[in-house]
Amino acid sequence: MDQRTVNGQRPKVTIRNLSHSFESPNGSLLVLDNINLTLADNEFVSIVGTSGCGKSTLLNLVAGLIEPVAGEILLDSKPIDGPGRDRGVVFQSYTLFPWLTVWKNIDFALRKTRLSRAEKDELIRHYISTVGLEGFEDAYPNQLSGGMRQRVAIARALVYKPEVLLMDEPFGALDAQTRGMMQELLLHVWETHRTTVLFITHDVDEALFMSDRVVVMSARPGRIKLEVPVELPHPRSYEVVTSPQFVELKLRVLEAIREEALKTMTAAG
Amino acid sequence: METTTGRSEPLPVVSPAPRRRRWRLFALREDIPGRIYFALGASFILLILLIWTVVTHAELIDPLFLPSPAAIIAEGIAQAQSGMLWADAGASIYRIVVGWLIATLFAVPIGILMGNFKFFEAVFEPFIDLVRYMPVVALIPLTILWAGTDDSQKFLILFIGTFFQEVLLVMDNVKSVPKDLIKVGYTLGMGRFEVLRDIVLPASLPGLWDTFRITLGWTWTYLVVAELVAARSGLGRRIMEAQRYLATERIIFGILFIGLLGLLTDYFFKVVGARLFRWIKER
Numbered sequence A: 001m002d003q004r005t006v007n008g009q010r011p012k013v014t015i016r017n018l019s020h021s022f023e024s025p026n027g028s029l030l031v032l033d034n035i036n037l038t039l040a041d042n043e044f045v046s047i048v049g050t051s052g053c054g055k056s057t058l059l060n061l062v063a064g065l066i067e068p069v070a071g072e073i074l075l076d077s078k079p080i081d082g083p084g085r086d087r088g089v090v091f092q093s094y095t096l097f098p099w100l101t102v103w104k105n106i107d108f109a110l111r112k113t114r115l116s117r118a119e120k121d122e123l124i125r126h127y128i129s130t131v132g133l134e135g136f137e138d139a140y141p142n143q144l145s146g147g148m149r150q151r152v153a154i155a156r157a158l159v160y161k162p163e164v165l166l167m168d169e170p171f172g173a174l175d176a177q178t179r180g181m182m183q184e185l186l187l188h189v190w191e192t193h194r195t196t197v198l199f200i201t202h203d204v205d206e207a208l209f210m211s212d213r214v215v216v217m218s219a220r221p222g223r224i225k226l227e228v229p230v231e232l233p234h235p236r237s238y239e240v241v242t243s244p245q246f247v248e249l250k251l252r253v254l255e256a257i258r259e260e261a262l263k264t265m266t267a268a269g
Numbered sequence B: 001m002e003t004t005t006g007r008s009e010p011l012p013v014v015s016p017a018p019r020r021r022r023w024r025l026f027a028l029r030e031d032i033p034g035r036i037y038f039a040l041g042a043s044f045i046l047l048i049l050l051i052w053t054v055v056t057h058a059e060l061i062d063p064l065f066l067p068s069p070a071a072i073i074a075e076g077i078a079q080a081q082s083g084m085l086w087a088d089a090g091a092s093i094y095r096i097v098v099g100w101l102i103a104t105l106f107a108v109p110i111g112i113l114m115g116n117f118k119f120f121e122a123v124f125e126p127f128i129d130l131v132r133y134m135p136v137v138a139l140i141p142l143t144i145l146w147a148g149t150d151d152s153q154k155f156l157i158l159f160i161g162t163f164f165q166e167v168l169l170v171m172d173n174v175k176s177v178p179k180d181l182i183k184v185g186y187t188l189g190m191g192r193f194e195v196l197r198d199i200v201l202p203a204s205l206p207g208l209w210d211t212f213r214i215t216l217g218w219t220w221t222y223l224v225v226a227e228l229v230a231a232r233s234g235l236g237r238r239i240m241e242a243q244r245y246l247a248t249e250r251i252i253f254g255i256l257f258i259g260l261l262g263l264l265t266d267y268f269f270k271v272v273g274a275r276l277f278r279w280i281k282e283r
């Protein structure tokens, strides 16, 4: 159990006895098996696990894009029912609207708000500068690099101030250098605009570098195998990955993942 | 280059001689220079024209079978001067535009429904696939029975020739919108109709435009079929009529003119599309 909830704080997100399976021609495929997890308010939690273990499924469930077969997900102790503006999502694939400029892509997320034009413009300007894209307001997504596109996607998910930010391997398609820069940028954004984050990745360094807590999932069917609190001080900078504390945590997480990866390999024959 | 040691006299700057880039014309899937690309296409057409001219002028072929290019051009000028060409073109373009518009008016909404809802795909697709393979020419008697012999019969033929192909292309255009874009819409709190109108539709517009370009080309190819019976004017009509008098130069001119109009329509859609959908262009 997470210590924050023990400390009397109400959890922001509660995932309780959550199971999910997909129907396939060869019968039903159990993907998530009895997941229990809580996220405290403003906590940054990463989920790592081998590919195919059900990470995206879990995120889609929390986003409300699919309905669980069993169990429930609470947001501020209210059960979620379908997708909603209290949760912002950033996907791994590039999901900017290609026919809209950077500015209009972010503006698109504000159409359901009752803000005035001036208030919207102010917000958009703020988030464009937060992700460092001043000067690209009128560029179309196809003119941007992958890293820039994901920065716009992050701005679009933050601009309407959802309670929870859900990110499914948002940097998975980027090259190693860009990815490192994006991790620092996201961490900085989170340190300055605290919000609850559920971040999915298969990169252990990425998870430990940004998170308050790292959750390791087992191979399919996904279960929670290990939870490690990351008590590294903020603000963190990239050198932290060489600290003994980081290295020790990394070893623990890697061992857990390795065990699962071996299981899938032997299962596959 | 600057040197800080030794004499102050500047060293001779030897810039590497610019190496001429060698283009390999037959490298697998590699680009070739644009000018060469264009020249190749133009030369092939010129070659055909040249062979045509030589063969006809040397009287190797009876002009009844293949008149000379000059005879074709003369035929075109005569038709243009008498006004027949413009009357025919006007009648045909009117039929094409109306026939294609009716087909498109049905194909777009039905295709969008089929692309988004498996329900409608299940309802319509088997029927469409069935009709799609029926020869349009064979439907002429039925269309006369149903629509008479005026322009509405021509519209019907052009509609049948176009709609059943177009609706499937529209369905594919809509289906090719990435699912994740739709998911983003839902997470922003949009309803199904809003997602359809404000995400799926704009995202599929460039594809739809391309479908319009392609299907209008197909409508052109059905023109002769549409004007096969009971037409007093029209480019297709003129070709069929010329057949009776063995006026080969009129037949060939008609075919080439239809081809030219088709090419122009295609070009128009390409140019307008490139302006409308500038956001498609990569860096």
Ligand SMILES: Nc1ncnc2c1ncn2[C@@H]1O[C@H](COP(=O)(O)OP(=O)(O)O)[C@@H](O)[C@H]1O
Pocket (backbone or CB within 6 Å): A022, A023, A024, A029, A031, A049, A050, A051, A052, A053, A054, A055, A056, A057, A058, A220
């Ligand atoms: N819509 C679906 N229908 C059927 N099976 C699915 C579907 N989505 C995911 N799966 C299966 O569920 C498993 C977990 O997928 P996913 O959650 O995407 O894993 P991860 O994100 O951890 O790589 C995979 O075996 C995948 O093939």
Ligand SMILES: [Mg+2]
Pocket (backbone or CB within 6 Å): A055, A056, A057, A168
């Ligand atoms: Mg995934």
